[in-house]
Amino acid sequence: MQSQNTPETYLFKIWPWIEANKIRLAWGGGIVIVAVGAIWFYSAEQEQKQIDAGQALTQLVLTDPHNSPPQQQADALLGVARKYQKTAAGERAFMQSAALLFEAGKYDAAQTRFQEFLSEYPSSFFAAQAALGVACSLDALGKADLAAAAYQNLISRYSDVMAQNLARYSLAQIDEHQNKLTDALNIYGDIVRAMPNSQLSSEAQMRSMELKMKQPSASPAAAAPAAPFRQNP
Helix, strand or coil, X not given: CCCCCCHHHHHHHHHHHHHHCHHHHHHHHHXXXXXXXXXXXXXXXXXXXXXXXXXXXXXXXXXXXCCCCHHHHHHHHHHHHHHCCCCHHHHHHHHHHHHHHHHCCCHHHHHHHHHHHHHHCCCCCCHHHHHHHHHHHHHHCCCHHHHHHHHHHHHHHCCCHHHHHHHHXXXXXXXXXXXXXXXXXXXXXXXXXXXXCCHHHHHHHHHHHHHHHHCCCCCHHHCCCCCHHHCCC
């Protein structure tokens, strides 16, 4: 019968080695204890920072008067983001700051702030939304070509399905304004296939029907293959 390797058996086998190396092991054990303690302290500190950031953001939202100028609200949110960098609440505050500027029609400032967010948090959960903010800001400024390139970059770079298809919808709108009706129809079809039964899909279907009524000859079947960024990933 094969003998079982119990913990006692292992201890018996390695005990001579422990005796021969007990001084080095003592130092090593001390180093491990110090390292574990440092990791615990850092984790506790980070956890407390997350809590403090969340409380600061909540307090700001509750106390800041909603009728104050958007720039003032945006700057206050950015202050929370700067104070509590690398926290979830700090990232949310940063994004809210940029969104407020966009909603106030300060598109240049919004584009800059969304871009700053991407530079500081390229792997953030909100990165795709920030990229969409950059593209929408350019679009609102009337920079159609730059906006289209930014939408294309979002679609090819990020896996956020909602952000991708919002970008596609905006691209279709640009194509409509440039009278590229067949391209627009193709993109609307991509959205319907990617997000069936969604509100965005319904809007894409409505736009498709309106375009077909205006331009019956513009149909996806007769269109050339869509550009790579307009295809579903």
